[in-house]
Amino acid sequence: QSALTQPPSASGSPGQSVTISCTGTSSDVGGYNFVSWYQQHPGKAPKLMIYAVHKRPSGVPDRFSGSKSGNTASLTVSGLQAEDEADYYCSSYSGNNKYVFGTGTKVTVL
């Protein structure tokens, strides 16, 4: 049950785009279309931003988008805004009734 690999940090200026990768294996990310992404502000609970690789829950801005290729999923935040500064985690179903999270990426809006 190894954590999915994410870059520790990413940054961009307001209005720019940032893309975060999430690398797993064929047993998790590559094996299922059950990749989701979460935003977490300091001291707060995570918030679901993307599910089923690319679907957005109601209320999540369309600036957030997700994709997957092979064993790597990606989250792109377009038109960066100050409130997007947070930690982001990916997650995937990993078979055998288990789930795994990514290592987390801190996004900084410059």
Added chain:
Amino acid sequence: EVQLVESGGGLIQPGGSLRLSCSASGFTVSSDYMTWVRQAPGKGLEWVSIIYNNDNTYYADSVRGRFTVSRDSSKNTLYLQMNSLRAEDTAVYYCARIPVTTDAFDIWGPGTMVTVSS
């Protein structure tokens, strides 16, 4: 409003036991999958356990045999019984819902802190 609220955290000595509760409102805990996720101080998220709507339960390797997830439909509450606690179990514990149609953690509680220390 759909909401989850955890309780029961606190300071406990190594080897001790603690039971966390997660009270749900706006939906029934027996109708969806319910999970526990923890986050050690300054660290990332770690999936802990799941209870399906057929009452089957599964655990992360790190807690299997020590933690037990259950629910009381009459109280609309999820529980996590934690035994043989270790220092490495120190974390904020979140309960979260996984709707059967999404396989994603869509509703989270604010979390409850568990500190295992002598």
